[in-house]
Amino acid sequence: xxxxxxxxxxxxxxxxxxxxxxxxxxxxxxDIAARRGASLxxxxxEIDGERQGNLSSALRVFVLRELQTRLSLSEGxxxxx
Numbered sequence: 009x010x011x012x013x014x015x016x017x018x019x020x021x022x023x024x025x026x027x028x029x030x031x032x033x034x035x036x037x038x039d040i041a042a043r044r045g046a047s048l049x050x051x052x053x054e055i056d057g058e059r060q061g062n063l064s065s066a067l068r069v070f071v072l073r074e075l076q077t078r079l080s081l082s083e084g085x086x087x088x089x
Contacts, residue, residue, distance in 0.1 A: 019049045020056050027052070027063055036071045 015028045029037075041051040052067065059066035 018052045020053045033071055
């Protein structure tokens, strides 16, 4: 896993803004957006609308919570009788 940080432009409410995140978080956000059938910009705008604090942190926390939810669901399925 690389700790390399990449700055990317995203559109939020029709306005471009730059966000710096580690490559692993960008990859996870793209995967989550694809699973939801949404664009990366749409997902970021959704997160932006619900955030407290800065956008980069909100995106990281969102990815963490999404992955924790998936893990919890998969563990629940594997322990089912």
